[in-house]
Amino acid sequence: MNVRIHYGSQTGNTQELAERIFFYLTKHSVKTSLVPIVEADFNDDTVQLFILCISTTGVGETPADSKSFWRMIMKKDFSIRQIPKVKAIVFAMGDSSYKEYNWVGKQLARRLETLGAELVVPTVLCDERHELGFDYGADKGIQSLRDYLISNDSGNFDVRLPFTPRHSLAIADSSIAPNELNAENQSAENCFIGRVVFNKRATSEDHFQETRHLRFTLPDGIHYSAGDVLNIKPRNPPNLVKVAIDALPWDVNLTVAWKEDASLPLSLPMTIEKILESEVDLVGIPKRSFFQILAEYSSDKMEKDRLLEFSEGTDDRWDYANRPRRTLAEALRDFPKSVSDLPIEALLDIFPLIRPRPYSICCHSREYAEILCAIVDYKSRMDTPRVGLCSAYIRQLEDGDVVELSISRGTFNLVRNAEYIMIGPGTGIAPFRSVYQDRISNVRSLLFFGCRAKDKDLYFGDTFSKLTRLNAFSRDSTCKKQYVQEIIKENSQLVFEKIMRGCIILIAGKSKDMPDGVKNAIKMVIAKSANMTGEQANAFLSMLQDQGKT
Ligand SMILES: Cc1cc2nc3c(=O)[nH]c(=O)nc-3n(C[C@H](O)[C@H](O)[C@H](O)COP(=O)(O)OP(=O)(O)OC[C@H]3O[C@@H](n4cnc5c(N)ncnc54)[C@H](O)[C@@H]3O)c2cc1C
Ligand SMILES: Cc1cc2nc3c(=O)[nH]c(=O)nc-3n(C[C@H](O)[C@H](O)[C@H](O)COP(=O)(O)O)c2cc1C
CATH class of the missing domain: 1.20.990.10 (NADPH-cytochrome p450 Reductase; Chain A, domain 3)
Structure with missing residues (x-):
């Protein structure tokens, strides 16, 4: 049997899963190739089984490396091999705390069936949120794949081959100069070198959460737009x-x-x-x-x-x-x-x-890019504190240090000089500073921000003076304890008026539960102000979504 594994991955998890399946199959003497999903060719008659591994990102979106594949298979006139029928298995990678759980993998499976492919095993749903990680779903999927191969690969499957390294490295001649990082060397595609201009603490010294505000120089010719992210290779x-x-x-x-x-x-x-x-x-x-x-x-x-x-x-x-x-x-x-x-x-x-980590750019300039980074630092059973790879790297950066960077396009739907409701608690405020500084949001726009306390983690307190900024403080002894959802509801009339005027709603933030909480708050505002039932408000919000207003 000749198996081809394709993967589409935003942050590397699905690629890792694909590599694991590859390792497993080659060990069991199954002829297998591992190829990015953009190179998929469903008319290749040498392939007897396609294994497609793909994650869902954004709000039910395909990973950046799979966009052209997605456009291709969704075209009306796209066709795949019919004789013999394409046989396929889809491994969908996602997180069940998202509403659009594994949307891309499920859609891909549906599309392949519509095109005439036979899915030999039900779509394998891998859930990063599962207490045993995505391995739990993946293990079950690999077990089903094994059962399929045992009954369809004429008894070859259980011949185990000795392990051979997948990546062929050798000691180089010592006269060859090793690659070093310097301002001229761009080590990866789209990667460039920036220098740290400043790296300062954005939360008070006595606050448990350390957040850093950094600025990096950009080389000539590198530009970004509001909503874009800066990827930092730690x-x-x-x-x-x-x-x-x-x-x-x-x-x-x-x-x-x-x-x-x-x-x-x-x-x-x-x-x-x-x-x-x-x-x-x-x-x-x-x-x-x-x-x-x-x-x-x-x-x-x-x-x-x-x-x-x-x-x-x-x-x-x-x-x-x-x-x-x-x-x-x-x-x-x-x-x-x-x-x-x-x-x-x-x-x-x-x-x-x-893997480089993405950070929302929080400024607007042709010469530099700034970010706001929350440092990951926590305790476990181990003796030493646990740190996040990239944020620990960012924390120790000093002025003048060189850093490997790249820029990815953001997913916001932005219209210049429009009216926005921007909702960004914590470091979620970062992209909105960029939107504001680039004058994409007009003076009638609203910003909802949430943090713990005024004197601890109120980011960019003196920015946004030309629009209405409303802050929620969840642990401030000097004022009412509130989250963003609550101040949205408290200002329901203002919010509803803006929605009716056609303003665009943008939500950004880290907490997985926050977007749902915020959406519920907006739904309640609509229901209350327009005298609608929950269902009607839901339908109204979906309509706004379809019109690109959220
Ligand atoms: C589009 C996008 C934009 C982003 N923008 C920003 C931004 O503007 N600012 C920002 O700060 N971040 C932002 N992030 C997140 C950022 O990319 C990194 O994921 C984050 O900084 C952590 O990376 P790290 O390498 O430090 O941690 P990693 O080494 O990747 O470790 C993070 C992991 O540690 C574990 N962990 C963390 N805390 C705990 C805990 N208390 N207990 C147990 N386990 C824990 C979790 O499993 C977590 O997944 C953004 C992410 C995306 C996808
Ligand atoms: C910004 C972001 C958005 C996400 N959106 C979804 C989603 O809509 N549905 C889902 O099932 N999982 C979602 N996820 C979870 C990813 O699918 C999950 O982290 C997966 O392991 C990523 O695999 P990858 O590294 O191969 O891209 C999202 C993750 C991030 C960081």
Whole structure:
């Protein structure tokens, strides 16, 4: 059987799932290829089974890397192979706390069926919100895939092949100069180098949440629009780099290069030390593939058994890795004998590449971009506090430091000089400062902001003077305790008048429950002011959505 796996992924989870399926199938001697979804060709008659892995992002939207694929398959005249019928399985990746749960995967499955494909296994729904993570749904899907292959691949399936590294690395000739980060070197597509102009604390010193306000220079020719995001490529914290270097058996001063064509967006040659510092993620939680691959190389019976336990079951791995939020670097320390068996070729199989993190741009300028970053820092069962990879990196940046950046387009529907209701609690206010400074919102616009207290985390308190800003403080002893939803309802007449005048409603923020809470508040405002039932208000809000007003 010839299987082709396609993936479309915004932040890397679905790609990781696709790699896991690839690893599983190749281990079981199934001829498998792994290709981005934009390269899908459903007329290729050499492929007997297509596995399509795709996530849902935005508000029920396709990931950025899958837009052209989506446009292609949704075209009226798009057709796929009919003889023999295309056989497919869809792995949908999403989060059940979103209203449009796994919308893209479900739509893709529906579309393929309409086009005449046979879905040989029901659409596999992977839920990031599940207490065992998306692995829970993925495990079940892989089990169904296995059952299908056993009954359809003429008995070949259970022949297990020895593991071969997926990414072919080799020690490079020491005369080859390693790549270094400098102002001229653009390491990835669309990536550019910016310098830190300032990095200051945006919350009061005594507030538990540290948030930083940063400005980066932009090189000539790099521009953004209001609502766009700045992607920041972080580097690992030095203490974890040291943990990894101490645990790994390699001379980290050696330079490695691709043996064949690059199979990852990583510009080599580079020293192993530099790869550990700035290219592979040492802060993330070890996933199943980490234990699987380490077990493949391990010659120590006890460690190998434990690694296999973690790579097969889910509960033990959850207790060991996810619950305490153990990092990949720390996990290396717990399997010293197996780690000492790791060849350099395994480097990029065992560690995922660092993913740049998006931050809403909070200013308007042709020379610089600013962001507001909430630092992720919390405690777990582990001795040392847990940190977020990118925010920990951002926290320690100093004026003049160089940073790898890129810009992605935002998803707001913006009309210049229009009237807006902008709702952005916490760092959700960031894109609205950009909208305001670019004079996209006119003076009749409204901004709803929410934070804990006036003297703790009231971001950009002196901005937005040319529109109406209403703040909700949830823990301020000097005023009524409120959330944004409540001040929206409190100002229902004003909000309703603006909605009736056709203003555009924009919502931004981190909390997953907030957009639903805000939508409910707006629904209640409409129902109350227009004397509608809940259902009628719902229909009215959906109509606004269809008209691009929210
Ligand atoms: C379109 C978009 C725009 C964004 N804009 C902004 C912005 O303007 N400002 C901003 O600050 N962020 C913004 N973010 C979020 C940002 O991209 C990062 O996800 C965030 O900074 C965390 O990244 P990190 O690398 O520091 O943490 P990571 O290393 O990615 O770790 C984050 C993970 O840590 C875990 N975690 C965090 N806190 C806890 C806890 N208390 N207990 C247990 N586990 C915990 C969670 O699983 C979380 O997913 C935006 C995200 C998107 C998608
Ligand atoms: C900004 C944003 C919007 C999202 N919107 C949805 C959504 O509408 N429906 C859904 O099921 N999941 C949604 N998710 C959850 C993602 O699908 C989930 O995080 C998934 O693991 C991402 O996979 P990827 O890294 O391959 O893109 C969203 C996540 C983010 C960060």
